[in-house]
Amino acid sequence: MEFKTFVFYLLATVMVFAALRVVTVRNPVHAALFLVLTFFNAAGIWLLLQAEFLAIVLVMVYVGAVMVLFLFVVMMLDINIDRLREGFWSYLPVGAVVGVIMLAEMVLVLSGPYFGLDAMPEPPAAQAGYSNTRELGRVLYTEYVYPFELASLVLLVAMVAAVALTLRKRTGSRHLDPAQQIAVKRADRIALVSMPAEKE
Incomplete structure (x- = not known):
């Protein structure tokens, strides 16, 4: 080996x-x-x-x-x-079925005549000045540009969904509304009180 x-x-x-x-x-x-x-x-x-x-x-x-x-x-x-693990065993059969299907698909792909490990030829020797980064960028932005853009949209939706799921109002915390602060007038905040003069 x-x-x-x-x-x-x-x-x-x-x-x-x-x-x-x-x-x-x-x-x-x-x-x-x-x-x-x-x-x-x-x-x-x-x-x-x-x-x-x-x-x-x-x-x-x-x-x-x-x-x-x-x-x-x-x-x-x-x-x-503990609350997250309450329904673990109820989801186990579905997860096992999905795992077996994925394993069968991987075995079929890797054992096929075109994707088998034995059928794969040796990669050619790198020429002088070859850059796999440049070659990766060329392939990614020419042949696979639409799948790349689709993957970026999926990641954008995932980020927005993560922010939307975690953004919740907390009842115990104090916060200020900037719109209400700007809309406040002088008469709402200042009160002039007339008091009699004190006598000794």
Whole structure:
């Protein structure tokens, strides 16, 4: 076994284990940390495929920004874990059926004559001055521009939905309405009182 194949199987094994721990661990902070480990191993696999740009973007964007945001949200919100786990076993059969269907589809795709691992040719050697970042940008913005725009719209809808779901009024907090502050007149705030002079 070559060293590159050994590193691939090592990274893939750790990544699958960490992904399983993301959905099975009880503590949400531990789940977020296991997701960080999953992203790091996925970046290592991208490096083995000579896609350095994608590996660096995965580490910088997901580990450096998204996971930090996840950790802040998880630690700042008061999440009732027991209430979230009340209906876990009722959703397990549906989740198992969906997982089996996805596994069967992946087996069919990877074992096909065009997508099988044995049928894949070796990538050609990189020429002088070749940049996979430039090639990725060219393919992304020419051949796959419409799926790219569709994915950006889906992410925009997801961001708006996340803001709309978390934006709720709190009854216990005091807040000021700027429109009411601007509309206030002098007579509403100042009252002139005439008092008699005091006599000694």
